Amino acid sequence: MPRTTAPAPTDLLRIDDELSDEERLVRDTVRTFAADRILPNVADWFEAGTLPRELFPEIGKLGLLGMHLKGYGCAGMGAIAYGVACRELEAADSGLRSLVSVQGSLAMFPIWKYGSDEQKEEWLPRMAAGEAAGCFGLTEPDHGSDPGSMKTHAIRNGADWVLTGTKMWITNGGIADIAVVWAATDSGIRGFLVPRGARGFTARNIHKKLSLRASITSELYFDDVRLPGSAVLPGVTGLKGPLSCLSEARYGILWGVTGAARACFEAAAEYARTREQFGQKIGGFQLTQRKLAWMLADLQRAQLLALHLGRLKEAGQITPEQVSLGKMSNVRTAIDIAREARTVLGANGVTLEYPVIRHANNLESVLTYEGTEEIHTLALGQAITGISAYR
Amino acid sequence: MNIVVLVKQVPDTWSERRLRADDSTLDRDAADAVINELDDYAIEEGLRLQEAHGGEVTIVSMGPQKAADAIRKALSMGADKAVHVTDEALRGSDGLVTSAVLASVLGRTGFDLVILGSESTDARMGTLAAMLAERLGVPQMSFASKVETDGSKITIHRQADYGYDTVEGALPAVVSVVEKINEPRYPSFKGIMAAKKKPVETLSLADLGMDASQAGLAASATQVVSFANRPPRAAGTIVTDEGDGGAKAAEFLASRKFI
Ligand SMILES: Cc1cc2nc3c(=O)[nH]c(=O)nc-3n(C[C@H](O)[C@H](O)[C@H](O)COP(=O)(O)OP(=O)(O)OC[C@H]3O[C@@H](n4cnc5c(N)ncnc54)[C@H](O)[C@@H]3O)c2cc1C
Numbered sequence: 001m002p003r004t005t006a007p008a009p010t011d012l013l014r015i016d017d018e019l020s021d022e023e024r025l026v027r028d029t030v031r032t033f034a035a036d037r038i039l040p041n042v043a044d045w046f047e048a049g050t051l052p053r054e055l056f057p058e059i060g061k062l063g064l065l066g067m068h069l070k071g072y073g074c075a076g077m078g079a080i081a082y083g084v085a086c087r088e089l090e091a092a093d094s095g096l097r098s099l100v101s102v103q104g105s106l107a108m109f110p111i112w113k114y115g116s117d118e119q120k121e122e123w124l125p126r127m128a129a130g131e132a133a134g135c136f137g138l139t140e141p142d143h144g145s146d147p148g149s150m151k152t153h154a155i156r157n158g159a160d161w162v163l164t165g166t167k168m169w170i171t172n173g174g175i176a177d178i179a180v181v182w183a184a185t186d187s188g189i190r191g192f193l194v195p196r197g198a199r200g201f202t203a204r205n206i207h208k209k210l211s212l213r214a215s216i217t218s219e220l221y222f223d224d225v226r227l228p229g230s231a232v233l234p235g236v237t238g239l240k241g242p243l244s245c246l247s248e249a250r251y252g253i254l255w256g257v258t259g260a261a262r263a264c265f266e267a268a269a270e271y272a273r274t275r276e277q278f279g280q281k282i283g284g285f286q287l288t289q290r291k292l293a294w295m296l297a298d299l300q301r302a303q304l305l306a307l308h309l310g311r312l313k314e315a316g317q318i319t320p321e322q323v324s325l326g327k328m329s330n331v332r333t334a335i336d337i338a339r340e341a342r343t344v345l346g347a348n349g350v351t352l353e354y355p356v357i358r359h360a361n362n363l364e365s366v367l368t369y370e371g372t373e374e375i376h377t378l379a380l381g382q383a384i385t386g387i388s389a390y391r
Numbered sequence: 392m393n394i395v396v397l398v399k400q401v402p403d404t405w406s407e408r409r410l411r412a413d414d415s416t417l418d419r420d421a422a423d424a425v426i427n428e429l430d431d432y433a434i435e436e437g438l439r440l441q442e443a444h445g446g447e448v449t450i451v452s453m454g455p456q457k458a459a460d461a462i463r464k465a466l467s468m469g470a471d472k473a474v475h476v477t478d479e480a481l482r483g484s485d486g487l488v489t490s491a492v493l494a495s496v497l498g499r500t501g502f503d504l505v506i507l508g509s510e511s512t513d514a515r516m517g518t519l520a521a522m523l524a525e526r527l528g529v530p531q532m533s534f535a536s537k538v539e540t541d542g543s544k545i546t547i548h549r550q551a552d553y554g555y556d557t558v559e560g561a562l563p564a565v566v567s568v569v570e571k572i573n574e575p576r577y578p579s580f581k582g583i584m585a586a587k588k589k590p591v592e593t594l595s596l597a598d599l600g601m602d603a604s605q606a607g608l609a610a611s612a613t614q615v616v617s618f619a620n621r622p623p624r625a626a627g628t629i630v631t632d633e634g635d636g637g638a639k640a641a642e643f644l645a646s647r648k649f650i
Contacts, residue, residue: 021463022583028464029578063580075580085580 010262010269013300018307019084026081030088033062038092043352045214049207051095053133053175060130064089064100066108072124074108079313083255083306091259094362095215097252102171103127105249107134107180110191113244114235119193123178135176137167137220138242144169145375146391148239152222153184154192154232161232163192163225169369173218174205180233181222182242191233191241200225212365247323250370251313254326255306257334257366258299260359264334265295267356268341271348282344291344295337302333321383328376335363392446392542395500396437396470397493397507397519399427400454400461404512414608415615416483417513419455426461429508431468431575432568436538437506438469439573444542446503447471451496453481453489459591466586467578473589474500478596483608486514490522492606495599497527502563504545509534509567520567530560536571 019027037058045051059065066074068082082104090097108127111119126132143150152165163183173179179194179201194201200223205216233241269292272283282288309326312318338360342349350357367373378390402408402422409418437448450465450473452458462473474496481492497505505527510517524531532538535547536555545562548555550569578586596606604610630639644650 021460022587024460025463025467025578025583026580029467029580029583033577061579062577063582067580075584077580077584081580 010266010296010299011303012296013304015300015303015307019080022077023081023084026077027084027088029062030064030085031091033058034088034092034096038089038096042093042096042214043355043358046093046095046358047213047352049209049213051099051214051216055096055099056130056133058130059096059100060128063128064104065130066104066112066124066128068104069108069112069124069128072112072120073128074112074124079251080307080310082252083310086252086256087259087262087306089259090256091263093214093358094256094260094366095212097256097259098171098212098215098365101249101252101256102136103130103134105252106136106245107172107176107178109248110136110180110233110236110241110245111193114191114233114241115193116230116234118230119233123193127178132177133172133175134178134180135170135172135218135220136242136245137170137173137179137181138246139167139169141166141168141219145372147182147242148189148391150182150184150189152181154190154227155185157226159229161192161227161229163194163222163227165222167220167222169206170203170218170220171369172216173220174203174216176203179220181220188237189239189241190237192227193231193233194222194225194227198225198227211361211363213361243320246370247320250323250327251309251318253366253370254309254323254330257330257363258302258306260363260366261295261299261302261334261337264338264341264356264359265292265299267354268292268295268344271345271354275346288344291340295340298333298337302330305330321379324371324376324379324383327371328373328380331363331367332373335360335367338363392440392444392540393501393503394437394441394446394448395497395502395505396430396433396448396450396465397505398430398434398450398452398461398465399508399511399513400424400452400458401427401511401513404428408513410615410618414483415618416608424457424460426464427508427511427513429510429512429568429570430461430465432570432572433506433508434465434468434470435573435575436535436566436568437504438576440504440538440540444540449473449500451493451500452476453484453492453496455482462591463583463586464578466589466591467582468576469582471589473591475591475593476595476599477593478603478606480596480603480606483611484606485611485613486516486518486522487612488606488610490519490526492596492599492601493519494523494526495601496594497523499599503542504540504562505565507565507567509569517567520565524565527563527565530564532558532560532564532566535566535568538566538568538572 063075067077070076086097111123127134138147140150154161154163177196181192181194202221203218205218272288275282341356382388403425406422408422411418441448448470450470452462453476520533521531532547534550536550537548539546545564546559549558
């Protein structure tokens with residue numbers, strides 16, 4: 001039976017009071033969906049290293065996929081509603097939020113923003129409904145933080161393109177119906193839409209990951225894949241294409257991680273209220289209280305930052321440096337909270353019976369993908385000093 | 392078909408609920424407010440009947456300002472429009488008063504079918520369907536776990552301890568539903584966006600031609616005279632399994648008349 005859930009008493013500063021009625025309804029809807037469909041199963045998915053494909057249409061039906069885009073079957077919601085949805089999903093698991101980030105901000109967004117009318121009509125409605133899964137191929141085995149030096153390339157052959165190369169660490173790659181692949185061409189980096197089953201295109205899922213296990217990560221191979229001229233995204237050339245998508249996705253992440261952090265804080269607070277040692281609740285020890293107090297302070301700061309950046313984004317004023325600050329700072333805060341929460345749970349903290357170690361492990365990936373913490377630090381360093389330390 | 396679904400906002404059953412010390416009414420500020428659980432099922436049933444037979448689904452809710460949240464959720468699930476009766480003088484109204492107010496609203500909206508949850512999680516009286524049907528002079532089809540209609544006749548499965556009764560009546564009618572009836576949908580984000588543009592009519596008692604003396608605590612036939620906190624739960628008994636655990640468990644269940 002669907003449970004109507006109300007906010008837990010972790011929002012001491014009443015930040016959620018700032019949300020509009022619609023944003024609160026988005027929050028409650030995703031929270032209820034997560035409580036019904038994700039939380040009862042996610043530890044098992046994580047342990048097995050899978051994510052059921054059926055979740056795609058279910059999440060699509062809610063309207064989560066491409067929810068911040070307008071038209072083509074998308075809900076057309078604001079940036080704050082999108083952030084709140086990411087937060088509530090990631091409170092369940094970063095893998096689920098990754099699915100939504102990749103589909104909406106990395107696969108649908110470039111088609112929506114840079115695609116031809118035909119490309120939009122063909123893919124966006126099905127992707128919004130969760131009938132078609134998308135992925136975003138930028139990173140390569142030897143080119144991660146420095147995607148500009150990618151080896152994957154496409155050359156013209158008559159009216160067609162021939163695509164060659166390898167992409168690595170691609171979320172949803174193995175289940176994608178459509179891959180948005182960035183490749184070097186004579187005229188600069190271009191985006192290509194490569195459908196599943198294209199001759200010469202294969203995907204292999206990466207196993208033995210110990211982070212983001214409830215998420216599919218794959219390696220994509222393009223062995224002289226012949227694509228029609230209509231496969232290229234006409235609207236953008238150069239690294240700014242993929243970087244603009246990443247900026248969208250990073251915005252979702254800086255909200256999302258506050259959900260993971262909140263879940264860890266809640267688990268630690270609950271454990272501290274019930275677990276007894278030395279004849280008293282461990283929540284009665286000053287050391288535990290100090291941990292909890294700082295976790296809450298850090299969590300609420302991260303939430304305020306997310307809300308502030310949401311307002312800037314809704315006003316159309318957000319800059320990449322601001323997103324870098326948000327991504328860098330909030331992911332660091334979240335992983336620190338997760339690790340601190342882990343200590344409060346003692347040995348129980350390392351099991352999948354509690355959500356904390358799962359979140360802590362997931363956040364290791366979140367720290368690295370979408371621009372590592374170091375790269376965002378350097379982006380800010382450049383913004384502050386005017387000197388680039390990395391490119 | 393003109394379908395009206397009645398919706399009530401109640402304190403979340405997951406939060407601590409209290410009565411007010413001054414007049415023994417529910418302290419609505421003490422707990423988070425949510426849509427009454429069974430009302431989700433009533434809305435879902437209304438929407439399904441609409442999908443099958445056409446027409447409109449109207450949400451009617453009586454409650455304080457913030458009951459607008461419950462109405463918004465219902466509209467986001469897909470209902471077409473809503474009427475919100477809100478008036479300071481309604482505070483403390485019992486079932487009898489509530490049924491009079493709602494009957495008056497239903498007189499304005501008209502209806503082929505009124506659907507409501509069989510009880511609310513706050514008062515748990517479960518009498519509103521009967522009171523309404525009586526006031527409106529239409530059949531009461533209560534505790535429905537299944538509803539079928541051809542537009543003039545309505546057939547329900549009435550949930551009972553022993554299974555169900557099949558009950559038949561003529562439209563218009565009042566139907567109260569139980570949890571078994573369906574699996575309510577989630578509001579979709581497109582629905583949330585669409586709900587912003589759906590009409591919500593807000594009515595006061597005066598708009599319904601009623602005055603304060605006919606509503607609220609003073610006009611109610613029932614009152615909470617006194618209340619006490621539930622005593623703490625007694626500690627359970629631990630039975631050690633010495634090879635006869637099954638028999639002991641059966642004995643316990645038999646002593647409580649479960650088997
Ligand atoms: C679970 C998961 C899912 C992913 N999903 C996707 C996806 O869907 N699509 C996609 O394209 N990619 C994806 N990635 C890849 C991710 O974006 C890259 O891993 C990331 O960009 C870092 O690249 P790298 O792993 O090659 O590390 P490297 O770039 O080799 O970096 C190694 C270390 O060196 C540091 N470093 C590098 N350059 C500098 C410098 N100039 N100064 C200081 N330090 C530096 C880095 O910060 C890091 O600490 C995913 C990764 C993971 C783990």
